[in-house]
Amino acid sequence: MATRKKVLLKVIILGDSSVGKTSLMNQYVNKKFTNQYKATIGADFLTKEVMVDDRIVTMQVSKPAPGPNPLCASIWDTAGQERFQSLGVAFYRGADCCVLVFDVTSPGSFKSLDGWRDEFLIQASPSDPDHFPFVVLGNKVDLDNRAVSTKRAQQWCQSKNGLPYFETSAKEAVNVEQAFKTIARNALAQESDVELYNEFPDQIKLDGGSSDNRSSGGDNCAC
Amino acid sequence: MWVNPKEVYANTLWHNEKLSVYFLLQHRVGHGQGNKLSSLLVGTFDSLFETKPSPYRILHQTPKSEKCYEIACALTESDILKDWEWLENNLDLKIFENEDDVTDFVFCKIKSLVATNASETLDEENSESFKDATIKFHRLFNISRDTNLVCYYSCSYLKNIVPHQGWLYLSVDYLCFYSYLLGIEYKIVVRWTDVINLDKNTGVLTDTIKVITRDKREYRFCMFLHSSEAFDLMKQLVNIAMKGIINDRWFNKDHDLLLKANKYVSKKQSFMKRDLDARAMSESYRLLFRLPLNEKLNGITNALLINMYTKKSVFGQLYLSQNFLCFNSSKTKDPLNVVIPLCDVSQVEKIEHNKDMSFDNAVIITLKQTSANEKPSFFIFSQILKRDFFLKNISDLLGSLETRSSFKFQGTDSISDKEIKQPLRFIFGTKDQDNSIIKIKQRTKEVKWELYFNDHGDSISMYKTKELVKLVLDGIPESLRSNLWLKFSGAYHDMVANPGLYNELVNIASTTKSISHDEIERDLHRSLPEHPAFQSEIGINALRRVLTAYATKNPQIGYCQAMNIIASVLLIYCTEEEAFWLLACICENMLPDYYNNKVVGALVDQRVMDNLIANNLPFIYDILSRLGLIQMISLSWFLTIFLSVMNYQSAIHIVDWFFFDGAKVIFQVALSILEMNHKRLACCRDDGEAMQTLCNYLSGIYNEEFEQSDLYKDGDKIDRSVSVQELINNGYTKFKSVNSKMIENLRVMNRLKVVQSLEDGNEKNIVRLLHLDNYFSSNELMDLLKFVREEVVSVHKRTHVQPLKAETPMEPYESYRIDFHLFETMFTAISPLAKNSGTNNLSVRLFKLMDMNDDGFLNFRELTIALGLTSTVDVTTRLKILYLLHLSPLLSNDSLSSTDPNISESGAEYASDAAEYFNTNISSDIICESNLNDLQTLRSITTNWKKSSICLPIMSEDRFIELCKTMYDLIGNSTIDQEILNNISKISTNLLELGNLNKEESNKSENRNDSEWFINAEQFVATALTVQKLVEFIGARGNVLKALQELRNIYM
């Protein structure tokens, strides 16, 4: 483990079919939106090098690296249709952060969040399920026919140990960057919690950093 | 049972029971007697050698003769006594003077009896020795008669390396083993649905078959003989069980088989075994010729086909089934495959008197003319051994065919429709189509195909030869795609057999609403968005029609993402109707179970893929396991036939080959892809990188025909990796060994694992969900669930349950449906409240209360609530439930409990009787309306028991009397304790007085005089709680684990 050169973050995107998971991922990674994506079958996958603020990165990859280091985030986009749910198992394992997406114009997709979260916790069985970093995205805010209010979404997030919540539009690139920054940060915190404890016992300060991030995630929230 | 007289030796193993002048009734020593050594030895002797004589017999012997003849035998004493009586009453043997005459007469009489009996017995399906085995099987294992024994084998069970010689019985539902050796008995009963692994090890002398069950038990059986047959049968049976779980459909005996006049079937086998063998053969027959799902093979015979185009003759097998005559010669170096639909046949004749040797025993088959000016085509088969039998068979079949119109394609579409429904490529040309080079390439291909058609025919009955394989590998020209796809895949047969069905389904679909339709709507624009056809309403509408029509046709599949991608590509080349039938053929025939509500088929094939990688590309398997990518890469490859992972113009070549050669193509291409990426994968450091590598490679695959044009993905230009032609050729040449048979085989084994792991997950989910209800511990829930599974997943209890539609959103516990019979059994075993046999049948009422949707079944959650409320909650709550169960909506009059359990054996019918009973009673009640409402109220009280302080309705006097009766029954049945009975009568009196007080009180307070006697729940509970023994009795915690174990012991 000590020879690990590059930190690889694993992020899973979950949510009902057609809430915009694929679009969000591509907006973040490729900085563009098209309506030419096919429905996702099984799972899709993209990687991206991400920069997270110096402090955390230097702590994270302190060894030979001078200055900030690129991290590699692997983002797994899953299929939303219910019958594909049982396939998730293989992908969930080892995830550092789970992104729950719903469509603000579809109350059904919002209601499903509970199910997605539960399913993830069961299948991935993280060591500390109560504090596993989830980030919630309400997508398609560019549309007029909104059906899930910000307040309702926030309340739900609050009830789940205060999950960070963002309102995004993959189409108009609203808040996508910020959301994923928080996602990366929280994922990183999760990763270091597990691995750095053993490796660098003197750098436990990190914990402070991560809780800091969590609240800053809340600040970034566009609501 | 009379048997043809045969000489036997009267030996010491038999005891005489009755004697007359000429007859002797004996029973076998050791049958049903104590454990004396002699009986023990005989028992062992019987079970070791398959002599298995019936334990009772009648012998004929004349006083002066030494010879004995067995003339009757039976398994039970009463049976043999019947025969004995018959002999005494009907045979007057005094008239004979000569003893030999007596014997002759007896023989004659018995033989005629045997003959008439044989024709009378309905069960002619099975031979005698097999029948004995069946009876023994049912008796030994106490298994219901509906379960058919298929076959039995001599084998030994390895218990801690010690072999125990005995018999392995294979039935449709169970694997059973019995051995009895020197007083030690081994009995094993395993449900096929509980098997998670089957394995066979071939040894020097014996083969060992290993069976692992869900509870992680391992059984090993050693066999000297027939081990492959037994193992194949076990695989087939377990596969039937798994398919049953997947589709909620269970095995039905095929009675057509009985009617089949097949003279060549050996009578030694069981009917079931024959049935199963026939199924297996039909299955491979359908696979070989791509025939519709229900096609059943009639027979096979060797024949010589004289190729009318080349004049050469080919030796092969001729297959005959209800609707088809097929010919295949795969073993020669010129493989040939021909399918002749019988409905196209106009004449079948013998060819006689031909000098040419090759026309010996020949038959000429002439097809109907398809158009007026075309010559009718014909086939000549010669060297048919049993030609007359064959001719008779085929003419029978032709006679029974429904006469179908040969002009099926005309007149169904109106003209305006036609325009829309033509292949989309005609309306939306891509720029490639105008490219002259591409046009030339297409034309060259077309010419090659035309040449082939000239030599081999172009109808559905064309000769499919090696040359055709080459042509397909080169790609089918666009103009021929729809036609050839239909014919290669066999979708053609279904389309021809169901003219007009598509339009009908479209009409139905357009006027209905369903979840599938919504799901389809969401995906219409996400199917093939890069093609101009699907940027226009014309394409989108066509796609909508095809998908919704299919969802209507097959609600069990409904709509699964991936079908949209396939359908959209089909629509480019085919008319809507053709696309529809091709889609149906893919979903039901070529990729079975792929698109059902758990995508089981695709999961199975993903595992098959892993096996194939391990066998064919072990080095890549190592890499993939290092990267943790086993079972991760290939799902979308399978579900969309690669259409979602590479551009469709490349993938379409794979689709061409797929329609021609079946599912194995996907595996061959997948292996080819992995092999070509060996080096790249070896360099990858993690799963992400590997996924990315493959992903880039796949999107870089191009079609040689469109070499000039650039590749785009999501609007970005991308680099080429390999041409699809090269990929296909590589796959075809390097992975030839991957054939359909091998894949079918691997699928069986992996299906087992997938289904069982899904079931496991499902079980855990249910337990987790229901644990929150707090009635039972996780352990108890697990055991309850197991018990229900064991019971429900048995054939006769599931068959009448409608298969659930895929689209109905379901909680996992809803998939278990418990009928009244099973509920009653469990309730009686577990709850102290059920310990009464009195007049008030609580179980019927509780069932009614819990059956929220009145369908005659409880789901698993309803079951646990019912059991929980009556056996695990605190005593106060239980008393309230007891009270509630006596309220008017549930107890509408006194005859309630007289529901006769003998009405029907089947629990479900019983339950629906009960339900009906309720309904009629309730509706005949004066206050039927409010009564039903009350029932709903009570139900909502029951489900929300813990949430609120509920207020139970008051109880009237007559109900209360019933309640008192129930209490007496409860207690009276288990104790004869006078004191407690006194106590109950005391509280009853108290409560009666209290009721009177209540009445006066309410009369007074509301100033009326018409109030009735009543008490409320609190009063009842408070009073009942004062009787300590009653509290102890009712409040006893049901011991679920123990109760279920006892039930199992009774059942098994």
Ligand SMILES: Nc1nc2c(ncn2[C@@H]2O[C@H](COP(=O)(O)OP(=O)(O)OP(=O)(O)O)[C@@H](O)[C@H]2O)c(=O)[nH]1
């Ligand atoms: N107006 C608007 N439309 C969006 C936005 N994000 C996605 N969409 C559209 O919503 C549809 C679904 O988007 P996808 O990204 O394919 O949805 P998904 O969640 O990946 O769906 P599955 O792959 O089926 O699970 C597409 O038609 C997108 O164009 C958004 O922010 N605003």
Ligand SMILES: [Mg+2]
């Ligand atoms: Mg997607």
